[in-house]
Amino acid sequence: MISWTNFDELSSVKKLESAAKVDLTKEMAGENGAARVAKYSVPMSNGLAYNFASKQVNDEILGALADFAKEAQLTEKFQALYEGEVINTGEKRLVLHQLTRGQLGKDVVAEGVNKREFYVAQQEKIAAFANKVHSGEIVNEKGEKFTTAVQIGIGGSDLGPRAMYLALENWAKKNGCFKMEAKFISNVDPDDAALVLNSIDVEHSIFVLVSKSGTTLETLTNESFVKDALKKAGLDASKHMIAVTSETSPLAKSSDYLAAFFMDDYIGGRFSSTSAVGGAILSLAFGPEIFARFLNGAAAEDKNSTNADLLKNPAMLDALIGVYERNVLGYEATAVLPYSQALSRFPAHLQQADMESNGKSVNRFGEPVNYVTGPVIFGEPGTNGQHSFYQLLHQGKNVIPMQFIGFRNNQAEMDVDIQGSTSQQKLCANVAAQIMAFACGKVDENKNKNFEGNRPSSIIVGDKLTPEVLGALLAHFENKVMFQGFAWNLNSFDQEGVQLGKVLAKKVLAHETDGALKAYSDLLNI
C-alpha cells in the first residue's frame, strides 16, 4: 500500500539531519580520496557511470538515504507510475513517457487502448514517413527532395528535441547518418521565425508543427508566420507541413498537413523527447534507426531506475543526494556542467525538466508544504563555463552543488595535438581538475587566492556521446526529477504556475486591463 507522505513527516529525515556533515577537503585528500572515487560509483547503462565521490556524503549518510528511499517508497511509487496509476493528481492523468521507450511493468490500458502499442505504432508511422522523405518518395511540389526540417514548437516541444538534435549532429555527420539539417522556431517574437526563414531554403524545407493541445498560441502564431512565408514563395503550405499533436486536437484531422503523428495527455511536454514530439524531427534528421537507438538507451536506463537498492539505482541516488543538499545542507541552486559541446543545450532542457516539475509549493494534494523543493538549475558546457561563472562557484559566498558530465572520447574524431596533449585530453583534464579544485580547495595566505573547497560535485562519465548514451542520460535526469518529486510529495507533472500569465496576456491583447497592467501595456505600446 503506497502512502503519499510529506517530506517532513518521514522519520528517516531526522537521521539525515543528525548525521555529521562531510568535509570534502578532508575526505577527498590523499589515498582516502582515491578510494572514494573507486567506491562511490554506480554503473549506469551503455557504459556510463554515476560517480559521487565528491559529494558531501559518507556511508552513514548513504545509509540514511537508503532508509529514506524505503520509507518514502520511491520504488513502489515509480512502479505505480509506469503501471498506469493516476500519478498526475492535479490534471488526473497517467504519466506514461517511459512507455514510449519500453515496458517496465504490466500492460497499461487506458480508454481501451494498450498505450505501449499506441506509442510504438506512432513510431512506426514516423519511421515510414521519414524513410519516404529520405528516399525521395515524399517530395516537394517540384518533385525534389526535402533538405531541411524545421520544428515549430515551444517549451517541451522545443527544448528537449533541440538539445537532442544538437547532441547528435556531430556524431551523425561523422557516422554517415546525417539525413537533413534541423532548425527550430519557438519564440513568439517574430524575429525568431524571421531569422530561421532567412537562413533556409523554404522550397526544400519540411515543417514539423508540434502542439499537444493544438491550441498553443505561440506555436499557432509561428505556424501562420511560416504559412505566410510559404505562400509568398508560391508554395502550398499543406505540402510542406506535418503535425505532431494529440488525436483529439484540431490539428489531428486537418488537410493542412502532409501527415499527423500523435502523442497524448499522458506524455508531459517536458518528458516528450522520446515520444512523437522528438521522434518526428530526430527521425527526419538522423533516420528512424538512430531514433530507435536513442530510445533503447533510455529504456536501459529506465530499467536501472526500478532497482530498489539505492546504491544500484543511479537516478534515485542522484535524486536523494540532491534532496540532502537542498533540504539538509540548504543549497538553493544546482549547476549542470557537461564537458561536451554537443550538450550545449542540455542544461536548458534540464532547466525546464527540473524547475517546471518541482518548482512547487504545494504537495500532490494541493496542501502547502513547509520545506524547500526544486532548486534553480543552470549551466553551460565546460570549458566555456570555466571562463565565465566558475569564479562564483569556486569563491562565491554560497555553495552551488554541481553535476558534471564527461566523455573519454569526442564525437567528430577530429583532434589536434598541441603542447603534448590533444584537445580531448585537455577537456578531460579540465573536468578532473575542476572536481578536485572544488572538493579540496587550496590554502593560501593571500586570501584572494585562497580556495575553501568543500564544494560538492558528481560526474557522469561515459565513453562517447552516442544515441544510446544520450537516451540513457535523458532518462537518468527525467527519473531523477521524478524521484525528487516523490521525495517532496509533489505532483511533478502539472504546471499550474504558467496559467496566470496566459490569462493576463489575453486580457492585455483584448485591452481589458486597468491599473498597473494597463500602465505596463501602455508602456509597451500594446
Added chain:
Amino acid sequence: MISWTNFDELSSVKKLESAAKVDLTKEMAGENGAARVAKYSVPMSNGLAYNFASKQVNDEILGALADFAKEAQLTEKFQALYEGEVINTGEKRLVLHQLTRGQLGKDVVAEGVNKREFYVAQQEKIAAFANKVHSGEIVNEKGEKFTTAVQIGIGGSDLGPRAMYLALENWAKKNGCFKMEAKFISNVDPDDAALVLNSIDVEHSIFVLVSKSGTTLETLTNESFVKDALKKAGLDASKHMIAVTSETSPLAKSSDYLAAFFMDDYIGGRFSSTSAVGGAILSLAFGPEIFARFLNGAAAEDKNSTNADLLKNPAMLDALIGVYERNVLGYEATAVLPYSQALSRFPAHLQQADMESNGKSVNRFGEPVNYVTGPVIFGEPGTNGQHSFYQLLHQGKNVIPMQFIGFRNNQAEMDVDIQGSTSQQKLCANVAAQIMAFACGKVDENKNKNFEGNRPSSIIVGDKLTPEVLGALLAHFENKVMFQGFAWNLNSFDQEGVQLGKVLAKKVLAHETDGALKAYSDLLNI
C-alpha cells in the same frame, strides 16, 4: 577622499534593514500600481527606460538607498575608475573599458600613452581593415572575397562578442548592413571547432584569434585546430587569420597573421566587447559604422552612470535594488529575461559579467567579508522561458528577482496577425502580463492554482533593439556590476577563482597526480 569600506560597516545599511518591507500584492494593486509604473521609472539613453515599479521598494527604501550611494561614495569611486586609478587592486591594474567608447573625465595617461587615443587608434585600424575586406581589397589567395568571419576565443573573448553579434544579426539583415556571417569557436572540446569548420566554406573564411595574453590554452589549441584544417584544404593560414591581443603578447608581432589589433591589460575580458575584442568581429560582420553606433550607445549610457542623483542613474539604482534584494531580503539568484530573441545569449554574457566579477568572498584588500555578494545569474529569452522554468519563479519556495527587457518593435519588421494581434503584440502582452502576475499573484482556494505574488521584477523598455540601444544595454549592466562591486567593497576586476583549476589541469596533463586527482584522471582515460 575615497574611503573603501565594507558593506556591513556603512551606517546607512541599518536604515535599509529597518525599513518596513514592501508587499507588492498591495502596492501594485489598483490605481496605486498604475501610479508606481508612472513614477518609478528612470530614463536611460537612446529612448530606453529602467522601470522598477514592481520591485519591493518605496520612497523610504529609495531614500535609504540614496543615502547608501552617498555614504559608499559610488559616484566618486566610478570617477576614480574612469580617471585611471588602480581600481583592480589584486592585479594592480587600471580599469579602462569605458575609454573604449568615450571620455568621461580627465585624460588617462599610462606608460606614457593617452589610453583613449590608443583605443581609438585601434578602432580606426580595425575599421580600415574591415572596409578593405568588404571592398575586396583584402581577399583570399585566389583573389576572392571573404564571406565568413570566425572568432576563436573563450570567456570574454567569446560570450560578449557572440551575444552582440546575435543581437544585431536580424537588424543588420533588415537594414542592409549585413556584411559577413560570423561564427564562434570557443570550447577546447574538439567537437566545437569540428562543427563550425564543417559548416563553413574555409576558403572564404577569415579567422579572428582573440587572446589578450596570447597564451590562453583553449584558444591556442583551437588556433592549431583551424590551422590544420586550412593546411589540409591547401590554404596558407597566415592569409586567413588576424589576431586581437595585447601589444606585448607573443601573437602581436607574428607573421602568422594578416594583421594584429590591440587591447591591453586595462580591459578585463568580460568588459571587452567594446574594445578590439568585439570590434574586429562586429566590424567585419556589420561594418565599422555599425560598431561605432554601438559604441556611441554605450558612451551615452556611461554618462548616465556618472550622475550622483540615484534616481537619475539607472545603473546605480538597478545595482542598489539588487544589493537590497541580496543582502536585506536574502535572495540568492537573479533571472535575466529579455523578451527579444535577438538577446538569446545576452543572459549568458551577463552571467559571466556578473558572476565572475562579484562572485567573491574577500574584499578589495583580500580580507574575508561577512556578507553575501554576487548572486547566481541565469536566464533565457521570453516567451521561451515562460514554457520552461517560470513555473518555479511563480510558485517555487524561493523568491528569484527578475530583470525583464522588452522592445515595442521587433527588428526584422516581418510579422503576422493572428487572433486579432501581431506576434510582436503578443510578445509585449506577455511581458506585461508576467510582471503583474509575479507582483500581484492571484488568490485561489485551490492552493495548486494559488499565486502568492510579491515576486519582484524590473523592466528595461525600449523602442527597438538597434546598435545604439544594444550599446546602452551593455553599458548599463557593466556599470550595474561595477556599482555592486563598490557597494560590497570587492575588486570586481580580477578572477583568482579560475586559477586553481588551471594549475591542476596542467598537472593532470603532465601526469603529475596522485590520490583522487589521479583516480579521476584514470576514470577519464587521460
